[in-house]
Amino acid sequence: LQITDAIQPKHMTFMLGQIRELLTNYGTIDMFMTDGYAWQAGQQAVSYQAIRSLVKELQPDCVTLDIGGLSEPFLSDAIFFEEPLGVTAPAGNTYAGMQGQTISNGWFWHPSTPTEGLMSKAAILTHLADLEPKYTSFILNCPPNRNGLLDTNVVNRLAEVGAAWSPNASRPPLPAQPLRAEHPVTPVNAYATGFHTGEGPLNAIDGLSDVRYETCWSTWGLPAPLPHSITIDLGGVWSNVSTLEYLPKQWSRSNSTDGDITSCTILTSTDGVTFTQVATGTWAGNSRKPKLAEWPNRNVGFVRIQVNAATGGYANISGVRIGGRSLKPALVSTTLPGDATVYRLIARHSGQAADVVGRRTTDGTPIQQWPLLDQTNQKWTFVKTGDGYYKIKGVGSGKLLEIGGLSRADGGTAGIWGDAAAPQQHWAVTPTGDGHFVLINRYSGLSLAVDEGSTANAAAVEQQPYTSQTHQQWKIVPF
Known part of the structure; x- marks a missing residue:
């Protein structure tokens, strides 16, 4: 733990x-x-x-x-x-x-x-x-x-x-410090065109690092060469977004083949569908120093970094920081209203609904897929957490969709539990661009999916690493 x-x-x-x-x-x-x-x-x-x-x-x-x-x-x-x-x-x-x-x-x-x-x-x-x-x-x-x-x-x-001891009064003043995204927005999700096993896109936004240890998004060893891209979901549309900081690999460096980005294209979107180029990055490689790109203040919900060239022929991002430099971003809109609207969650591959087994209301009741019915155990509302995520609440039970057992494992079971204000009950809701959504668990970083991509009645709903498969995508349909 x-x-x-x-x-x-x-x-x-x-x-x-x-x-x-x-x-x-x-x-x-x-x-x-x-x-x-x-x-x-x-x-x-x-x-x-x-x-x-x-x-x-x-x-x-x-x-x-x-x-x-x-x-x-x-x-x-x-x-x-x-x-x-x-x-x-x-x-x-x-x-x-x-x-x-x-x-x-x-x-x-x-x-x-x-x-x-x-x-x-x-x-x-x-x-x-x-x-x-x-x-x-x-x-x-x-x-x-x-x-x-x-x-x-x-x-x-x-x-x-x-x-x-006496200080040196003749020491020159502190040099100007590097430009920063002074008012960062904390992302809720990220997805990519590809990644090395264990080095998925969420690693680029998790903020985790330590002495000679770090997490990163990497395309090392992939058969497909650059360009590759990573898309970052800010959990809503924010005003006055103008700055991106990129942190290269920090530890165990060769300083020649570390995946340092030397050329990239930066695009933004308000809906996750239509992207507009706002900046480019042309940076020297072979350095772990942070890099910065800027563009005029604009409304942004998604930022895409298309890596065109990097040392070693692959991309490596240890960290990304996005926000405003001259002005503080303000939340303009969210992916879902987060009101009392009732929805179905329909698995893209099967057309079946996320269903609380047996219409039960007890903690730990699992979720399955089941043909569409007009029943409360297939009805859900989305409640904003206030920081870009949602709680997905069952209408029939009044309880929240959760991954049980504090699981971070592929195959961790989805079920319902009472509201504990805990990250395993929080979900990032990210559009795929074609009318469907990916639901990423805040605690594990894994996606809500149907076990083995089954189309059978009663197939279990669980969490899996997101790989852009249709059984990991959902249509959110008002009831």
């Missing part, structure tokens, strides 16, 4: 409330730091962007940082180089950054801390001298004891450093 099994979207209300209190009642706060968001939560189940947006609303000049062994400031505003994981500010760094280390043996206080030798004065001064010209602050973790105070040996060591 992962951290998102314990931390659910419903907990965001509490988390955001705590952040609001902090940033409202305690004066100016220069930096807001999270620890491990990129490797524990990312963007999908519990969105980092919801936190960043609140910070910027309350204190626009507050800089956000995520501690997580990252090599580029992609998820947050600035970069934190996590030294205990072997990540340090490189020579010539011009990012506004921080580098962290512990003064004692570990992140927390231990009974041995008061008598430890601690990090030496010379080592601390060496760090300061190394990091100052790299525009990187040195953050030294000093654990308080059980009385909430710093031990005498820690205080003495800090006093020694303070007496010996």
